[in-house]
Amino acid sequence: MNLQYALLKDTSWQSxxxxxxxxxxxxxxxxxxxxxxxxxxxxxxxxxxxFVLVYRTDDVGHKATIDTIIEPVDIAQAVAVMPVFVKNHHRGEFVFDHAWAQAYAQYGLDYYPRLVTSSPYTPITGQRLWLAAGETLDTNIVKMIMAGVDDIAQQVGASSWHGLFVTPELAKLAMSAMPAHNVSDPAQITHTEIEALTANNPILERQGCQFLWQNKDLLQDGKPFTDFDAFLTTLTA
Structure with a gap:
């Protein structure tokens, strides 16, 4: 069976x-x-x-728009779903790409809308897609998901897609599924480089630094903090 994708606006597939x-x-x-x-x-x-829904089908061809699924989708054959947000701002992401926006503006290019996959308002690394029972995330599924992301980008005229706080596993599979490039300083990127990156549809890895506070009481004796004062005491200890 082949893998195909559908672009859905509602969440009826969940049930x-x-x-x-x-x-x-x-x-x-x-x-x-x-x-x-x-x-x-x-x-x-x-x-x-x-929502980019990946499903198994005997069909070879595929056409879909964001508003209408041209070909019928058998939700029962779904293997994975990844959320993609169309955004015109950076709020609620806890990691910002203003340097990219400035670079685009410098050369008269439109940076918005942009696509974002994240858990909204949550700077916690973790899973960014839903897998059906019995399925294992692999390159084939990620390739189909990225094809769906590219389809959305073309339909809404998005400049880019950003996967925020994704797991190392998903980052590795995404970079394996598409050509990867490394840009150290987006603010210094040239117009020619922007056009080349856009044409090649690469995945660029961006690394950041997080400061995480651990529940030491929980780690030591298996008991969580009793109250907020106990949490503050541990932080200052």
Missing amino acids: QIDWQLPDTPFMSFAFWQALIDTHAIGEQAGWLPI
């Missing part, structure tokens, strides 16, 4: 298949439903979600 338990509560369906219900994500919030 139609058995999904693996995510590695972080910030990828639980309950958390995402809360984001939707409180309008923390959505077009008005500047976080327009589109």
Whole structure:
């Protein structure tokens, strides 16, 4: 069977298949439903979600638009889903690419809209897609997901896609699925280099530094903090 992708705006697919338990509560369906219900994500919030659903099919051809699935999708054959947000700002990401925006503006290019895959408002490294029960993430699935991302980018005229706080596993598979380049200083990139990078659709790895506080009491005796004062005491100890 072949892998194909569909671009979906709603979350009806969640209840139609058995999904693996995510590695972080910030990828639980309950958390995402809360984001939707409180309008923390959505077009008005500047976080327009589109879901790239990868599924198995006997069909070879494939056509899809964001608003309409031209060919019928058998949700029961879904293997993975990755959220992609269409954004015109950087808010709620905890990591910023203003240097890229400035570089584009310097050469008269449009940086917005841009595409972002993340757990909104959450600077926690973790899983950034949902896998169906019994499935294992591999290069073939990631290649199909990236094809869906590229399709979205072309349809909305996005400049780029950003996977934020992704797991090392997903980063490695994404870089294996597409040509990789390293740019040390986006602010110094030339117009010719921007055009070359855009034409080649590469994955660029961007590294940052996080300061993490651990629950020492939990690590030592298996007990969590009793209250916020205990948390502050541990931080200052």
